[in-house]
Amino acid sequence: MLRDHSRRLDPLVANHQWWSWLPPPPDSMPFLPILGLAAFASAFSLRVVDPMLNILAADLQVSLQQVALLASAFTLPYAAMQLFFGPIGDAVGKVRLIRFNLSMLAVGLALSAVATGDGMLLVVRAFSGAFAGGIIPVVLAAVGDRVPFEKRAEALSRVLLALVLGQLGGSALAGVIAEYAGWRPVFWCAFAVALAAALAAIFGLTEERTAQPLSFRASLGRYALVLGNPLSKKIYAIVALEGALIFGAFPLTAPLLVSHGLGDAKEAGLALGTFAVGGAFYTFAVSALVRRLGLHGMVRAGAAAGGFLLMAIATGPSLFLLVPLFGLAGFAFYMIHNVMQILATELAPEARGSGMALFASSFFLGQGLGAIVQAQVAGLIGPATTFLMAGIGMVLVSIPAGMLPPRTGKVQPPPPL
DSSP: OHHHHHHHHHHHHHHHHHTOOSOOOOOOTTTTHHHHHHHHHHHHHHHHGGGGHHHHHHTOOOOHHHHHHHHHHHHHHHHHHHHHHHHHHHHHHHHHHHHHHHHHHHHHHHHHHHHHHHHHHHHHHHHHHHTTTTTTTHHHHHHHHOHHHHHHHHHHHHHHHHHHHHHHHHHHHHHHHHHHOOSSSHHHHHHHHHHHHHHHHHHOHHHHHOOOOOOOOHHHHHHHHHHHHHHHHHHHHHHHIIIEEEETTGGGGHHHHHHTTTTHHHHHHHHHHHHHHHHHHHHHHHHHHHHHHHHHHHHHHHHHHHHHHHHHTTOOHHHHHHHHHHHHHHHHHHHHHHHHHHHHTTTTTGGHHHHHHHHHHHHHHHHHHHHHHHHHHHHOOHHHHHHHHHHHHHHHHHHHHTTTTTOOOOOOOOOOO
């Protein structure tokens, strides 16, 4: 049962030294800091556009609805390409794929910084998102390969901390830099981060498996193995909905603040960065949450709390109150998302790269489609009402999330391919 999983993880999280994000001892998990840097770079590049939509719209002389497509231009290819990268990582090696995709992400971010117009920026954002899609899910799968289940919560929490710090850096720095120096230096900053991660992966990680032939039939077999677990479809549906409702609303943060007279890009970056801070605090509190709520209770409480917090954000009470509301929303979001993440690593251990690719693809596909839909809805009813509707949606998600099947289930491997 899900509560059984929480009991398995409880001794781990109770004894975990959460303050030790810096590189662990050589005899422990020396690959984690580099994998964390790779996740940081991907998350950093993903979030840089959200707080500066108004600045981009003014500089490129396009509407807010048009420039909002830049968020989806990154997240939709990010989601779709993971369906290809998952089996590729299982076949040719996850470290090789991480190195290649980080390098291509750096190229895409450099091209974003020198884009000459809205059309070019849209294309290179899509290029960047496509290769960024092969980083975080492959990193998570690599952790699953190298770390036994009884230690996986500890390892994944460190990667999660790097990820939320990347979101914090991408959101907060982008808002401040764009406010004072324009949007191009934001992309140059993201390029430097991606390049550093690529060099660290090239010189600091070793591939632990020999490359295997990559075949379309074998790839389909891996996906069939994952989807043969009855829990997989429910997990993927929930992460798609949380991505659409929460992260799909993020590009509307600056318009929401403007509509309430609370600021623009700088303040939006501060609010979105605080969301990531809430996620970081979650990694420190997870041991107590598992003991008190269990994984099952964390999923239900996180979804409901996230929904009510989005509704509170929609009212725009004041910047002083709105910023901590974003932080609490980040804490609530990771309560549900991290549990889904842990369970997804065990859907099909024989095809973990493919399983995590489907997981991340569902999440970011939800984000991309959610950003498009919510931008259009906001043009009709305003950003505040759109945030309110997203919050109601998250409260409704807590119902099926709290009714997840009690076991991950066992599936038989497919015939040899």
